[in-house]
Amino acid sequence: xxxxxxxLTPTLVLKIVVxxxxxxxxxxxxxxxxxxxxxxxxxxxxxRVVGDVGHELADRRDADPRTDEALGQRPEVAPDLAVxxxxxxxxxxxxPGCGPGVHFAGEGWREDKxxxxxxxxxxxxxxxxxxxxxxxxxxxKHVAKIAETEALSVASPLPGGTAEHEDxxxxxxxxxxxxxxxxLVRTVLSSMACSEDFGRQMAREAKRRRFYESPAKAFxxxxxxxxxxxxxxxxxxxxxILDFIHPLSYLFVTAKAVQESAEDVxxxxxxxxxxxxxxxxxxxxxxxxxxxxKLGPPPSDAAESDPRQIVAKTITYFEHNAPRMSYPxxxxxxxxxxxxxxxxxxxxxxxxxxxxxxxxxxxxxxEAILQVRAAALCDDDRLKKHLRTRPGCPFTxxxxxxxxxxxxxxx
Amino acid sequence: MDGKMAELKGRxxxxxxxxxxxxxxxxxxxxxxQGVPHYSVIxxxxxxxxxxxxxxxxxxxxxxxxxxxxxxxPCPKCGTRCEVIPKKRPVTSIDxxxxxxxxxxxxxxCRKSFFPAAGDLGSGRP
Numbered sequence: 085x086x087x088x089x090x091x092l093t094p095t096l097v098l099k100i101v102v103x104x105x106x107x108x109x110x111x112x113x114x115x116x117x118x119x120x121x122x123x124x125x126x127x128x129x130x131x132r133v134v135g136d137v138g139h140e141l142a143d144r145r146d147a148d149p150r151t152d153e154a155l156g157q158r159p160e161v162a163p164d165l166a167v168x169x170x171x172x173x174x175x176x177x178x179x180p181g182c183g184p185g186v187h188f189a190g191e192g193w194r195e196d197k198x199x200x201x202x203x204x205x206x207x208x209x210x211x212x213x214x215x216x217x218x219x220x221x222x223x224x225k226h227v228a229k230i231a232e233t234e235a236l237s238v239a240s241p242l243p244g245g246t247a248e249h250e251d252x253x254x255x256x257x258x259x260x261x262x263x264x265x266x267x268l269v270r271t272v273l274s275s276m277a278c279s280e281d282f283g284r285q286m287a288r289e290a291k292r293r294r295f296y297e298s299p300a301k302a303f304x305x306x307x308x309x310x311x312x313x314x315x316x317x318x319x320x321x322x323x324x325i326l327d328f329i330h331p332l333s334y335l336f337v338t339a340k341a342v343q344e345s346a347e348d349v350x351x352x353x354x355x356x357x358x359x360x361x362x363x364x365x366x367x368x369x370x371x372x373x374x375x376x377x378k379l380g381p382p383p384s385d386a387a388e389s390d391p392r393q394i395v396a397k398t399i400t401y402f403e404h405n406a407p408r409m410s411y412p413x414x415x416x417x418x419x420x421x422x423x424x425x426x427x428x429x430x431x432x433x434x435x436x437x438x439x440x441x442x443x444x445x446x447x448x449x450x451e452a453i454l455q456v457r458a459a460a461l462c463d464d465d466r467l468k469k470h471l472r473t474r475p476g477c478p479f480t481x482x483x484x485x486x487x488x489x490x491x492x493x494x495x
Numbered sequence: 496m497d498g499k500m501a502e503l504k505g506r507x508x509x510x511x512x513x514x515x516x517x518x519x520x521x522x523x524x525x526x527x528x529q530g531v532p533h534y535s536v537i538x539x540x541x542x543x544x545x546x547x548x549x550x551x552x553x554x555x556x557x558x559x560x561x562x563x564x565x566x567x568x569p570c571p572k573c574g575t576r577c578e579v580i581p582k583k584r585p586v587t588s589i590d591x592x593x594x595x596x597x598x599x600x601x602x603x604x605c606r607k608s609f610f611p612a613a614g615d616l617g618s619g620r621p
Contacts, residue, residue: 087597087610093553093588122546123589478571478609 088477098471104134105460138452141459149292157464162297163203165265169304169426170199170311175437177446186443197282199273200429201289204265206418213263217361231333265418274458276447279310287318302419306330326408327423338398341391342375363412369402518544546590553593561596568611570602577602
């Protein structure tokens with residue numbers, strides 16, 4: 085009947101878990117439960133229930149995707165466009181079992197891994213539907229912000245653009261004739277697992293959602309090597325696309341390193357950025373090599389800020405990623421070219437797991453809240469469906485759940 | 496069946512109407528609601544009555560289920576059929592604390608108490 089040893093009815097468990105997933109802390113959850121739901125439940129009880137449910141969700145996430153034990157829903161037809169994006173995040177952890185307070189193992193920061201699998205609708209074009217880069221990438225302040233440098237000082241005297249990007253996550257704004265794919269159904273994965281295990285989780289979810297059967301498949305990531313290890317192992321027949329925003333920061337920093345005046349920096353950046361947008365990556369790479377020849381190779385003890393070092397790093401980056409930078413072709417096929425969906429998702433996950441004075445037991449507490457939050461962020465209502473059908477526990481005293489299988493979490 | 500359903504629905508409607516009348520009279524009699532109160536007072540009192548009714552219904556349902564179940568069930572761990580006896584179990588619901596009648600078994604081999612799953616019991620209902 086769904087009752088377990090916690091002495092809470094199933095509907096109350098549902099309210100507790102949804103509250104815990106959507107409020108910023110268990111203590112805030114306690115207040116919401118009392119003041120909004122009208123049922124006093126302690127923060128500790130909320131935390132324990134999240135632990136139980138997080139464990140169950142992890143088990144179903146790892147279940148055979150061909151069975152109904154798997155958490156995701158198998159759609160009747162394969163998606164028209166299947167988009168997979170992944171990225172890392174950071175959260176703070178504490179060593180459990182050391183008594184009250186925060187006890188660190190190392191610095192306490194751990195990487196969590198996140199992915200979104202999106203069923204989307206696309207339009208295919210005969211030619212590149214947007215051959216000119218949008219205004220946001222010609223907006224000095226916006227680009228400086230992307231590059232996360234002190235470039236504002238360089239950028240501010242330059243002709244500024246509009247704030248068009250503000251209402252366009254990911255910065256690509258296209259006006260009325262929008263070529264970008266439309267998101268239909270998003271499901272989310274988040275875990276403390278190592279990249280190899282996380283790749284398997286993604287592959288199971290993709291299989292369950294029939295992503296491998298889709299006629300158009302895209303895999304997007306930034307420059308992180310583990311993104312592309314996952315692509316290579318589990319998503320090989322997806323079109324690999326490097327987030328367009330990512331090379332921009334390299335180009336901006338490199339332009340600053342090789343040019344002196346603010347005007348020249350900006351002109352150089354614009355020329356390179358436009359080249360990338362229009363698919364002339366090899367030409368940009370050639371120009372970078374010419375700069376390297378002019379400046380000379382970086383000595384082995386070169387500082388990070390040494391222009392020779394900056395140019396060398398950018399060349400390596402472009403050499404590795406050039407095959408994933410055919411942006412005009414991606415636009416023509418109606419694929420996304422930025423990881424805006426992923427960036428937006430990371431913010432939604434971080435809202436719950438990352439913040440001042442927010443520390444999670446490493447790894448069980450962190451894994452449990454990530455499972456609950458990820459399920460709450462899925463468009464297929466999987467969290468509520470799970471809670472409405474969970475079998476409960478037949479024993480008077482709840483058996484201690486086995487440890488979550490999370491290995492090599494520092495990778 | 497339709498006649499029986501209609502009779503039950505009519506009776507429920509009548510009882511709800513009476514409950515509403517009694518509740519209003521009681522609120523006036525004990526001074527909870529005087530004159531023209533803030534609407535939230537009326538709303539909260541009414542909601543509390545709804546919660547009381549919900550708790551009663553949940554307890555009654557479980558009492559009925561327990562009364563008509565067969566007195567033996569398999570242990571979830573080893574499968575041994577064990578005697579089960581009705582016990583009261585305090586549970587918190589979305590409408591507050593309730594006391595449910597539930598069958599509890601104890602397996603002599605596993606030495607564990609258990610609450611049998613609904614499907615394991617079958618119904619003794621005629």
